[in-house]
Amino acid sequence: MGSEQKERFPDERVDGIAMAETTKIPLPSRIDETFIVERIFSAVMEHRLAPATKLNEHKLCDTFGVGRMRVRRALLLLSSQGIVDLETNKGAFVASPGPVEANEVFGARALLEPAIARQVVADIEPERMEMLRQHISLESEARNNSRETDLIRLSGEFHVKLALASGNSILARAVRELVTRSSLIVGLFGTSSHATCPADEHSNILCAIENGDSDSAETQMVEHLNRIRDGLNFSAPKPQERDLAEIFRLK
Amino acid sequence: MGSEQKERFPDERVDGIAMAETTKIPLPSRIDETFIVERIFSAVMEHRLAPATKLNEHKLCDTFGVGRMRVRRALLLLSSQGIVDLETNKGAFVASPGPVEANEVFGARALLEPAIARQVVADIEPERMEMLRQHISLESEARNNSRETDLIRLSGEFHVKLALASGNSILARAVRELVTRSSLIVGLFGTSSHATCPADEHSNILCAIENGDSDSAETQMVEHLNRIRDGLNFSAPKPQERDLAEIFRLK
DNA sequence: AATCACAGCATTGTCAACAATATTTGTTGA
DNA sequence: TCAACAAATATTGTTGACAATGCTGTGATT
Numbered sequence: 001m002g003s004e005q006k007e008r009f010p011d012e013r014v015d016g017i018a019m020a021e022t023t024k025i026p027l028p029s030r031i032d033e034t035f036i037v038e039r040i041f042s043a044v045m046e047h048r049l050a051p052a053t054k055l056n057e058h059k060l061c062d063t064f065g066v067g068r069m070r071v072r073r074a075l076l077l078l079s080s081q082g083i084v085d086l087e088t089n090k091g092a093f094v095a096s097p098g099p100v101e102a103n104e105v106f107g108a109r110a111l112l113e114p115a116i117a118r119q120v121v122a123d124i125e126p127e128r129m130e131m132l133r134q135h136i137s138l139e140s141e142a143r144n145n146s147r148e149t150d151l152i153r154l155s156g157e158f159h160v161k162l163a164l165a166s167g168n169s170i171l172a173r174a175v176r177e178l179v180t181r182s183s184l185i186v187g188l189f190g191t192s193s194h195a196t197c198p199a200d201e202h203s204n205i206l207c208a209i210e211n212g213d214s215d216s217a218e219t220q221m222v223e224h225l226n227r228i229r230d231g232l233n234f235s236a237p238k239p240q241e242r243d244l245a246e247i248f249r250l251k
Numbered sequence: 252m253g254s255e256q257k258e259r260f261p262d263e264r265v266d267g268i269a270m271a272e273t274t275k276i277p278l279p280s281r282i283d284e285t286f287i288v289e290r291i292f293s294a295v296m297e298h299r300l301a302p303a304t305k306l307n308e309h310k311l312c313d314t315f316g317v318g319r320m321r322v323r324r325a326l327l328l329l330s331s332q333g334i335v336d337l338e339t340n341k342g343a344f345v346a347s348p349g350p351v352e353a354n355e356v357f358g359a360r361a362l363l364e365p366a367i368a369r370q371v372v373a374d375i376e377p378e379r380m381e382m383l384r385q386h387i388s389l390e391s392e393a394r395n396n397s398r399e400t401d402l403i404r405l406s407g408e409f410h411v412k413l414a415l416a417s418g419n420s421i422l423a424r425a426v427r428e429l430v431t432r433s434s435l436i437v438g439l440f441g442t443s444s445h446a447t448c449p450a451d452e453h454s455n456i457l458c459a460i461e462n463g464d465s466d467s468a469e470t471q472m473v474e475h476l477n478r479i480r481d482g483l484n485f486s487a488p489k490p491q492e493r494d495l496a497e498i499f500r501l502k
Numbered sequence: 503a504a505t506c507a508c509a510g511c512a513t514t515g516t517c518a519a520c521a522a523t524a525t526t527t528g529t530t531g532a
Numbered sequence: 533t534c535a536a537c538a539a540a541t542a543t544t545g546t547t548g549a550c551a552a553t554g555c556t557g558t559g560a561t562t
Contacts, residue, residue, distance in 0.1 A: 076324055080331050089523050104421045115362050170355045174425055340553050
């Protein structure tokens with residue numbers, strides 16, 4: 001995970017967020033809070049940012065090279081989406097959902113996503129279908145090459161892209177938010193074997209859609225979500241030694 | 252509280268927002284952005300704030316008696332919920348959804364709310380049932396007394412309370428957001444007769460829930476939403492002379 | 503009379519200093 | 533050694549001033 005590229009200010013950065021900055025993707029000339037939000041979103045989605053991690057304003061400023069105002073606005077937006085908890089006079093922390101909230105998140109997903117799957121079957125445009133197919137191939141490629149981080153991200157993105165395929169951007173945003181929060185939940189309560197969505201399940205859902213079988217698409221989504229949910233173990237929350245780990249890293 | 256400053260600058264206020272401040276409800280000692288967000292939310296829900304109304308920072312500061320920071324944070328939060336549009340160097344405006352967005356909002360509602368109605372039937376707690384009953388009686392009371400504004404607000408709130416009755420606060424927040432945006436849409440494209448939800452429809456839905464008839468509850472919600480949607484007329488958007496109205500008030 | 507340029511004003515965007523609070527570190531005493 | 537207390541530091545919250553931008557009204561020119 002986030003280790004090498006920070007030549008100049010290695011310890012001034014927040015774990016896991018800035019990583020991709022050294023990739024070839026050119027940064028937008030004008031960094032706005034949306035960019036920061038996206039980055040933190042991704043980091044959470046890929047399990048690079050653990051729940052309860054403190055998000056220090058100053059470090060974030062250095063990391064993204066922006067003023068404090070931008071960082072603060074970004075954190076506020078993230079908190080409104082339940083990804084970050086803001087505690088007054090304490091700071092911002094990556095959200096650490098408990099069992100109750102986890103139940104609500106998966107309850108909402110169970111309500112939304114099967115219905116979305118059904119609707120996608122109803123009216124799917126060819127190009128969106130192609131998008132989904134491409135995504136599935138990316139997933140299996142990542143799986144075959146054991147690119148764990150990519151697989152985690154792609155697993156989540158599938159659900160978002162399916163929602164996008166429904167053509168309703170509002171629904172898509174809602175799903176995106178739920179999936180990201182699910183990522184936090186899985187990170188906390190997931191048993192090791194279920195870090196990602198089980199193999200082939202996404203592919204099966206896509207098949208049902210291709211066959212125009214809305215019933216199958218819906219029930220497969222239901223079972224898929226149930227499987228993820230069943231992979232959680234609330235009685236054994238993972239220890240959160242984030243602070244210690246960070247210290248070991250820094251020295 | 253903030254009840255004293257308004258006698259002095261009555262015309263420095265933004266239309267429709269501060270109204271209720273003169274009621275007996277004591278203001279929270281420490282006004283935070285949540286309070287401002289709630290107020291603007293309510294004003295939109297009750298059609299007191301028309302789409303495309305400019306939300307001047309300075310006026311909002313005076314209206315709520317807070318600093319610019321609070322107002323800005325509130326506006327940012329509202330924009331993240333699609334209630335407000337932020338245009339750089341121009342300012343904040345009450346969102347003015349077009350037909351496309353309206354379609355998405357009602358599409359999302361059509362997906363969500365019938366499923367919620369069904370789920371509420373599945374496991375409803377007595378006290379929540381009672382809450383819904385009380386709400387219905389409030390609605391009919393407002394209807395009988397021709398308290399139009401109250402009725403508009405209550406019409407929207409019913410949908411939110413139904414979502415709350417499902418016990419899933421995440422779903423409830425999503426519905427709340429959608430209902431508020433619907434309020435904007437109805438204000439723009441609604442024919443006069445459909446400013447509120449048709450009479451008795453909510454009551455019918457509640458009956459179905461009381462009878463434990465999940466199928467009926469679901470289909471009635473579907474039809475209810477369709478009825479609202481059918482009351483929209485996108486070819487004849489209402490004129491938006493908001494600014495003029497404000498000018499008339501101010502001078 | 504209509505149009506354009508420009509000046510002045512109003513509004514929003516940005517930043518840096520300051521205040522308030524929390525956290526860490528250091529010290530003292532039992 | 534440990535606990536309790538106090539100083540020092542770090543972090544967040546808030547405010548105000550300033551810069552940048554957009555808007556409006558005036559007047560000159562055609």
